[in-house]
Amino acid sequence: xxxxxxxxxxxxVSEGASLELRCNYSYGATPYLFWYVQSPGQxxxxxxxxxxxxxxxxxxxxxxAEFKRSQSSFNLRKPSVHWSDAAEYFCAVGNNAGNMLTFGxxxxxxxxx
Amino acid sequence: xxxxxxxxxxxVRRRGQEARLRCSPMKGHSHVYWYxxxxxxxxxxxxxLQKENIIDESGMPKxxxxxxxxxxxxxxxxxxxVVRGDSAxxxxxxxxxxxxxxTIYFGEGSWLTVV
Numbered sequence: 001x002x003x004x005x006x007x008x009x010x011x012x013v014s015e016g017a018s019l020e021l022r023c024n025y026s027y028g029a030t031p032y033l034f035w036y037v038q039s040p041g042q043x044x045x046x047x048x049x050x051x052x053x054x055x056x057x058x059x060x061x062x063x064x065a066e067f068k069r070s071q072s073s074f075n076l077r078k079p080s081v082h083w084s085d086a087a088e089y090f091c092a093v094g095n096n097a098g099n100m101l102t103f104g105x106x107x108x109x110x111x112x113x
Numbered sequence: 114x115x116x117x118x119x120x121x122x123x124x125v126r127r128r129g130q131e132a133r134l135r136c137s138p139m140k141g142h143s144h145v146y147w148y149x150x151x152x153x154x155x156x157x158x159x160x161x162l163q164k165e166n167i168i169d170e171s172g173m174p175k176x177x178x179x180x181x182x183x184x185x186x187x188x189x190x191x192x193x194x195v196v197r198g199d200s201a202x203x204x205x206x207x208x209x210x211x212x213x214x215x216t217i218y219f220g221e222g223s224w225l226t227v228v
Contacts, residue, residue, distance in 0.1 A: 004155075036219075043204060043221040044156075090155055099144065099208050099217050100169065103155035 002027040002093050006104035013081050014112045021076040021107050023065075023091030032094035033074040034101065035065055039087045047089075050074065061085070086111045117142075117207050117220035118187075125226045132192040132199070134223045138207030144168075145188040146217060147180055150202040162188060195227045 003026045013019055025031055032051050036044040048059025055067040065076045074091060088108050092101040118137040126132050138145050144163055148156040149172075161169040162182035173180065177195075182188040192199055202224050206217040 006155075041224070044219040046216065046218075049216060092156075099146070100158060100161060101148075101156075101217065102158065103148075105155045 002031075002095070002102045004091050004093050004102055004104035006089075006091055006107050008107045009105070010108045010110065012110040012112060015083050016080050019076075019078045019081045019085070019109070021089050021091075021109070023074045023076065023104060024072050025074060025091070025093045026072065027093050029096060031074075032096075033065075033067060034092040034094065035059065035063070035074075035076050036090045036092065037061075037087045038090065038106075044090065047076070081109075081111055083111045083113065085109060117205055117218050119203075119205050119220035119223050121223060122221065123224045123226070125228060126195050127228055128196055129194050132195050132225055132227075134190040134192075134203050134205075134225070135187040136190070136205030136207075136220060137187040138205075139218055141209055142207035142218075143210045144208045144217075145182050146206040146208075147188075147190050148204045148206065148219075150204060150222075152201070156204060159190075192225070195225070197227050200225055200227045 005024045007022050034049045035047040038044050047063050048057045050057045050067045057065050063078050067074050088106045090106045091104045094101050146161050147159040150156045158172040160173050160180045177193045179191045202222045204222045205220045208217040
């Protein structure tokens with residue numbers, strides 16, 4: 001069975017600082033991996049996805065993520081955080097069709113001025 | 114091109130009432146998924162439907178919950194005799210009919226509060 005772990009429930013960073021959100025997955029085959037962002041009371045917006053190929057994936061809003069098969073990880077990074085990045089971030093792994101997702105518990109990001 | 118449309122966005126029901134949540138997929142999408150997000154938790158898969166067919170309902174509670182996606186009209190998630198524990202955000206997603214490497218697109222969600 002597939003599963004996703006986001007070890008950090010809350011993270012606080014200063015505006016302008018770099019950010020890394022951790023995601024570890026468990027899946028028997030080549031995973032399809034996703035990062036979504038959710039603002040309070042809102043739906044989910046897709047930041048980026050990995051299906052195959054280059055293990056460093058670029059997304060929207062200046063985010064990137066790196067797939068590391070040896071570590072079963074797909075960590076999300078951003079070099080300089082903006083106050084508007086404060087939100088909840090969800091990592092997800094998809095089945096072999098990429099359409100049935102298992103989500104992690106989420107990481108709530110707070111940004112200090 | 115409108116996205117995935119869900120309504121109502123917010124719904125309040127008393128215990129024992131029925132809740133109906135509607136989802137219109139993106140244009141051209143024939144696959145619909147329902148997910149539930151309990152407070153302070155991630156999303157959990159409930160059910161996967163194509164037109165007039167339930168493909169996977171492994172995440173649906175055994176009782177009181179049902180889903181349909183008729184030939185015409187939106188997908189409906191129905192919760193009968195709601196209880197406080199049903200209070201959650203219910204998200205619908207849709208994807209196109211290609212079989213691989215789909216990306217699913219989420220709606221804005223429907224927030225159900227049971228009082």
